[in-house]
Amino acid sequence: MSKLKLGPIADDKPVKVTLELPADLHRDLAAYADILAREAGHATADPVRLIVPMLERFIASDRGFAKARKAQARNAQQQQ
Template structure:
């Protein structure tokens, strides 16, 4: 099996939000949670808990976003 992009899920104090997902995406999250549980040995009871680490990973690896963030920070006056 190939290495998944996500590792074990960190349990932190959450901020409550509501997100509406298409049924196909929810099925994919359930399948990904199953694969991740097999790979890490850590059962995932709530597949929606994958959303945060997936978004974090996406943002961390998005070069365009990193460049825009650096550009914005360098253009902002320092306090």
């Protein structure tokens, strides 16, 4: 079994996004969706539904972003 960074995608209300993806990236998303579905025992989800959780995971794991966000919050508190 693969160790994917994403777990099962929650079945919630979808959000419409208009975005152009390079063909290679779309193929990778489709392959990722297929592997994720197989491992979870579900039908393959629309690859577009992977974009939000992937972005959330990326932002949550970006230490530089977290550090900058904390510094920004400290600066905002000091200015009050």
